[in-house]
Amino acid sequence: MNRNASGGTNDLTMQRLGTQRVFIILLGKSILAVLSLAVVLLLYAEAYAIWYAEYHLGVPTEAEIAALPAAGHLCPLEAGSPHVALADMPLLLRQAVIASAGxxxxxRPNLVLPATMAAIIDGRRPDTRITFTVTRHCLQALAPDCCRGLDWHVGNTVFMGRLERTLSRERILDSYLNDSYLGRNAYGVAAAATAHFGKPLADLNIDEIALLLARFQMPRPSERDGERRNYMLDKMLSAGLIDEAQATAARAAPLPAVDTTPRSP
Incomplete structure (x- = not known):
């Protein structure tokens, strides 16, 4: 009886092991099938996204970007705005723009998806404020009807990558400084120097350069101009562009009178 019972128990155990093995095999095959399907769907989604961005959105192509002027305004939104070449701008202004906005x-590498994603995963999220600003006003100037709603985000991302693959960083920076709206109906730093301080760009003081940098984020003058100017001075100090004595003197400089008259770009 004991032998029969022992034999029955062993048979039952073997049956259970066999059932478990079959279950594990089926589970493994199911997981592989799901993963394979997920890979196929991801590849399809990527291919569709590429097609959608290339042929449906109407974002200017790299060939169209390459055909833009090699000098002067890249994508002007205001006819007749003065243009100043980078080499003719105050060195401190150029250096401070990089320190404060990028x-x-x-x-950093050009804005292509693999490099950008790798940088984000590695904790080095790229600072795209300069290129994003140029992207925004170039899309407005070149293809004002191309993107709405969700397409606006997709179109901006695609166009940012195309700009950086086609143009030099110096050309993008030139457009950022010469084509951005900076308040008081002024487009570009040369027009803004006259509009906000009543003097040529080359004559701006350290405190005025700091306030001009703040206009890229907040074009309209306000009661918080002192706070914004001092923030930019701190950025310039941290980057080693000015020393503590220069920063202290610039913080103490009087601010331009705030003009509350409504103005539109």
């Missing part, structure tokens, strides 16, 4: 602008 510390890695000149050194």
């Amino acid at each position: 510390a890695d602008f000149q050194t």
